[in-house]
Amino acid sequence: MNRTVIHIENLSKRYRDDERWAVANLGLAIEEGEIFGLLGPNGAGKTTLISMLCGLIKPTAGLVSILGLTYRTCGSKIRSAIGVVPQDFAFYPSLTAEENLRYFGSMYGLKGRQLDENVRQGLERLGLDSYGKKRVDTFSGGMKRRVNLLAGVLHKPAVLFLDEPTVGVDLHSKQAIMDYLRNLNKEGTTIVYTSHHLPEAQEFCSRVGIIESGQLWRTGSPDDLIASVHGARNLEDVFLYVTGKGYRDG
Amino acid sequence: MAKLFASIKKELLLLGRDFGGLVILFVMPMILLVAVTMVQKGSFDSILGAKMEVLLVDNDKGAISQRIKDGFKESGELTLVTSLDGGVLTEETARAVVHRGDFQLAIVLPENLSRDLQAHVKHNVDEILSAFDFSADSLQTSGVPPEEKEIKLYFDPATQSSFKTAIRMTIDKLVSNIETKTIYATFQNELGDADNAAFSEQKFISFKEVVESAGGMVAMPSAVQHNVPAWALFAIFFIVVPLSINIVKEKSQGTLVRIAMSPTPYGLFLLGKTIAYAIVSLVQFYLMLLVGAYLFPHLGLHPFDVQGNLGILSAIALSSGLAAIGMGILVGTVASTQEQSAPFGATLTVVLAAVGGVWVPVFIMPPIMQKLSAASPMNWGLSAFYDVLLRRGRLADILPEIILLILFFTVTLTIAILYDKKKRTV
DSSP states (O other): OOOEEEEEEEEEEOOTTOOSOSEEEEEEEEETTOEEEEEOOTTSSHHHHHHHHTTSSOOSEEEEEETTBOHHHHHHHHHHHEEEEOSSOOSOTTSBHHHHHHHHHHHTTOOHHHHHHHHHHHHHHTTOGGGTTSBGGGSOHHHHHHHHHHHHHTTOOSEEEEESTTTTOOHHHHHHHHHHHHHHHHTTOEEEEEOSOHHHHHHHOSEEEEEETTEEEEEEOHHHHHHHSTTOOSHHHHHHHHHOSSOOOO | OHHHHHHHHHHHHHHHTOHHHHIIIIIHHHHHHHHHHHHHHHHHIIIIISOEEEEEEESOOSHHHHHHHHHHHHHOSEEEEOEETTEEOOHHHHHHHHHHTSOSEEEEEOTTHHHHHHHHHHHHHHHHHHHHTTTTTTOOOOSSOOOOOOOEEEEOTTSOHHHHHHHHHHHHHHHHHHHHHHHHHHHHHHTTOTTSOOSOOSOSSOOOOOOOOTTSOOOOOOHHHHHHHHHHHHHHHTTHHHHHHHHHHHHHTSHHHHHHTSSSOHHHHHHHHHHHHHHHHHHHHHHHHHIIIIIGGGGTSOOOOOTTOHHHHHHHHHHHHHHHHHHHHHHHHHOSSHHHHHHHHHHHHHHHHHHHTSSSOGGGSOHHHHHHHTTOHHHHHHHHHHHHHTTOOOHHHHHHHHHHHHHHHHHHHHHHHHHHHHHHOO
16 A cells, blocks of 8 residues: 555635635545546635645644645655646746756755756756757747746656646647656656646546535545446536536636 | 855846846946936036126126126136126116026126215214214214115026025125225224224134044045945945846746745745845946946046945945845835836835935935934945045944944845735735
């Protein structure tokens, strides 16, 4: 049995000046080597949950431990071991791809030859090796998406949090990104992935959990979840069954 | 250490690729320094240096008008014009051309000014002597005293009040001088001893100007010595604008969140910015010194002289830079958008410069503003520069200002960090 890398117990979060619980009494365990898909409509609590897992915001109650460590006592160790790829581009547009990656790699403690090698290898594996010395603001959307991904995984994290890693990219970039992530997972990185693109999640994730109103409805492999809902043919049917068909603009 | 170097390098790369930021930080202050110093030199020249033409309507044609002509000629500051287009200058003409702005000043001497002054003095002397009954049989009072006389000064409405006051005082002094001489002469005449100079006409009290300086050497403050450190400080504090924009961008483009999720402490992230912008502030300072020392002489200005105090001046520039960086980080942390941080940072810098004595010296400000100026970090920096450049101050003399500037940096940085922490605690 694989060891648990993310352990969440009775986790709750209520924002100041908000009566609703963004995350309510949530429990979850994610094991080493999993690709866990966290799915849910807008405002369901996905971002709040990921933000707490990344140590960006503090929970109102409950416990989060990553690799057996908690943010309260070992925040820096956890941050060294995790990688985060946000949905919005988070890099310096006026710097080159190499300059961006070298900077973010350094912030994760990479230096010298290791930094050089990881930057070179990352650019090569994502088809950006001939664009390393070009400014990122001259890149296409797909290339920017790949740089955004590389900046979060250059230090080869044990746990990777991905938020919509392929949104707005062409098929080629999407393929390159998904292949890269699968390889990363094979090399030992546990992945927590959130997306609204359910067919992609169904194909990519080993296990998924659907979150609604701050609570986890159910977790399981995509096939198990589909089988658990009468008449469901895919994850989209399961998703609509759990969350309903109304708009989620709030 | 590798993280810190990477942070500094990243900041310098970002700055190097921000053309607008480079212009704001390095080019604009130099243009400002040259322009302001040239303008100030120009205005000084127009009042004190270059010969300004002043109209003189001489209806007196006596000793007083001659004394005024001689007095202005001796001072060499003003050229008196007594006729226009070959014609005799009248009060009406003079008034019209001053009103048009062709001349800044017209002096109109009334008719018989010298004669009536003489009569006025004689009348007074006679009154005094008769009161003492000196040879009363031989003395006769000189009848009705003459009417009071008025010298009219027509000024261009745009003339500065300081210039008006200076002119008024100069003419008053010249007239008083003649009046005194006339009094002495009349007394001697009345006492029947005109050939024997019993009354010394030599000045009993004279002025000697001494500019106090610790080392005995006198360093006169000039426009150049004021402007180079003052505008260097202004440039250094303008760091607030690009630095606050830089921090707002870090927030809006998500890089700050990426750093917050990395094992790099926020303090180290800010330290990288602080060191990079401290380097910028020193480069700005040295560029301004180079402009003052090497470009100014080519523009007909006095060269700026660091007087062998480059080390201490650099320490002041560096601590001023730190104060500016603290303020920039605070503005950038509190502001949500560039539209907020840029105008706010720029306005704050201009206000601090105005209050701190960069535009006009503190001593000519109203009392309330003089008190307020003590709260401006730019005033602390400027005082430290003056201490070194004009008062021959050493490091110990400027230590209070340096401590204040570093304290300002510490306080603003602490507030920024606490504010950021509070904002994250959602």
